[in-house]
Amino acid sequence: MRVLEHSSSQGSTPAVPTPGARTGPLRALVITGSVGAGHNGAAFELVRRLAARGVEADCRDYLDALPRRYRLLLRDGYEFTAGRTPWAFEWLFRSEERESLVRSLTLHLCRSAAGELARWVGGDHDVVVTTFPFAAQTLGMLKEDGTLTAPAVCYLTDPAPHRLWVHPRLDAHLTVTGATAAEGSARYGVPMAAAGPLAPAAFGERPDPAVRAALRAEFGVPPERRMALLVTGSLGLGDVMSAVRALRAAEDTVPVVLCGRNERLRQRIAALPGVVALGWRTDVPALMAAADVLVHNAGGLSLTEAMVAGLPAVSYEVLSGHGRANAATLAKAGLAPWPRDPEQLSLALARQAARGRVHLAPLPEHRQAAAVVAELARRRREQGPHEQGPHEPAPTREGARLPGLRQAGRLRLPRRRPAAGTEALTEPAASAGRIS
Numbered sequence: 001m002r003v004l005e006h007s008s009s010q011g012s013t014p015a016v017p018t019p020g021a022r023t024g025p026l027r028a029l030v031i032t033g034s035v036g037a038g039h040n041g042a043a044f045e046l047v048r049r050l051a052a053r054g055v056e057a058d059c060r061d062y063l064d065a066l067p068r069r070y071r072l073l074l075r076d077g078y079e080f081t082a083g084r085t086p087w088a089f090e091w092l093f094r095s096e097e098r099e100s101l102v103r104s105l106t107l108h109l110c111r112s113a114a115g116e117l118a119r120w121v122g123g124d125h126d127v128v129v130t131t132f133p134f135a136a137q138t139l140g141m142l143k144e145d146g147t148l149t150a151p152a153v154c155y156l157t158d159p160a161p162h163r164l165w166v167h168p169r170l171d172a173h174l175t176v177t178g179a180t181a182a183e184g185s186a187r188y189g190v191p192m193a194a195a196g197p198l199a200p201a202a203f204g205e206r207p208d209p210a211v212r213a214a215l216r217a218e219f220g221v222p223p224e225r226r227m228a229l230l231v232t233g234s235l236g237l238g239d240v241m242s243a244v245r246a247l248r249a250a251e252d253t254v255p256v257v258l259c260g261r262n263e264r265l266r267q268r269i270a271a272l273p274g275v276v277a278l279g280w281r282t283d284v285p286a287l288m289a290a291a292d293v294l295v296h297n298a299g300g301l302s303l304t305e306a307m308v309a310g311l312p313a314v315s316y317e318v319l320s321g322h323g324r325a326n327a328a329t330l331a332k333a334g335l336a337p338w339p340r341d342p343e344q345l346s347l348a349l350a351r352q353a354a355r356g357r358v359h360l361a362p363l364p365e366h367r368q369a370a371a372v373v374a375e376l377a378r379r380r381r382e383q384g385p386h387e388q389g390p391h392e393p394a395p396t397r398e399g400a401r402l403p404g405l406r407q408a409g410r411l412r413l414p415r416r417r418p419a420a421g422t423e424a425l426t427e428p429a430a431s432a433g434r435i436s
Helices: 038-052 068-084 086-095 101-112 114-121 133-144 178-188 209-219 240-249 263-270 284-290 301-309 322-332 342-355 369-383
Strands: 027-032 056-061 127-130 152-155 172-175 226-231 253-258 276-278 293-296 313-315
Touching (some): 027 038, 027 133, 027 369, 038 056, 038 369, 068 086, 101 133, 114 133, 172 369, 209 284, 226 240, 226 284, 240 253, 240 342, 293 301, 293 342, 301 313, 313 322, 313 342
Parallel strands (some): 027 056, 027 127, 226 253, 253 276
16 A cells, blocks of 8 residues: 655645646545435535535445445445344444454445446546445455556544445545544554544534524523533434433433434424424534534534534444444543443533533644545546556446456455553544555
8 A cells, every 4th residue: 555645735736747648627536325414424525625626526326336225225224223223233333343244245235336336437537535434345346456546545434443444455544533543543454544524614613602592592591501412313313212311311401402304203302391302404503503512322424513613522322333333432532421321421411511612623734635635636647547457348237246356355454452552542643744
């Protein structure tokens, strides 16, 4: 894996054309996955930031590259297992971390998308980025067998690294925080680098006191009481009712619950006295500005947005699998405590709210995700495509494989024990502007 040094220049750097090289704006392909809303949110923000740098970015949904049966399996299977059979979701999550039947079936699913992804990439993109773990595996396979020669990047939207996010053939693994990068590098032996959160700038704006006061008044939150914003993701998954009951019992706390698109959940919570139940909202930056503390159960996009807003967070009644892993990473890094019962929750709410607004230290611009991606694209354009042997035309998606994909994806990541001291990870120092 190559190690690249990033330029510290601001904005996009025009490519220096080589003889026969393609000219025009740099082009990127951003691949998301429409399972929940978090992967989409990060992808859309990356597209916006790349456009500001003069990079034309296309955004595609990984699920569109899958045969229909696998598309339904990912989308409906996630909602069913994470929401109704948490023990099964935990088992699946852990099984992905080792050589297992589950891991083999996952790689089979990822291989089934390779032909379509190869068509999407074609020869027209200078860099490919994904915010979805299954797509990271497929891109790694295409890199491994030589079909994809453009740089390929994975941006981890979860606080906790997981094997699904990691492929040794990818050119870069980017994370929101240094804590995630340090944990992932130690566990898998693949370099990772913090590239900052991908959330709209509106979350980082100073709260308007008038808007804040108006929203709190609308929700019936007196100035002397604490507004706890409980987020449940776009699907409203998890043991939300237990979390609501614990928040109601916490002293001086008014729970305001974002139920996503789960109307049934919203109606159940709305029937409880002293609780505000909201459906899908587009004014989340204003809601976070009005709140005193965020309570989450998954560690996804809402948690990232809260970090940008400086809103202190607490993990509670977390989902199995990635929810538990994310809560553990956040707690070790000192980013969000993980209380396990109502009494601990009440203490954590008071302590976090007392901190006030606490923002992540900003990264230098050249280390932020859009700058890293633009730099990889620029270098690719300057150097031109690598020489490669001829490939057969990409086959149809249904059951076909690209040449070499029977073996692709069989590289094994070295699992490592965390280095001493990583039990209490903090934000590591910048790595001299280098990323691999």
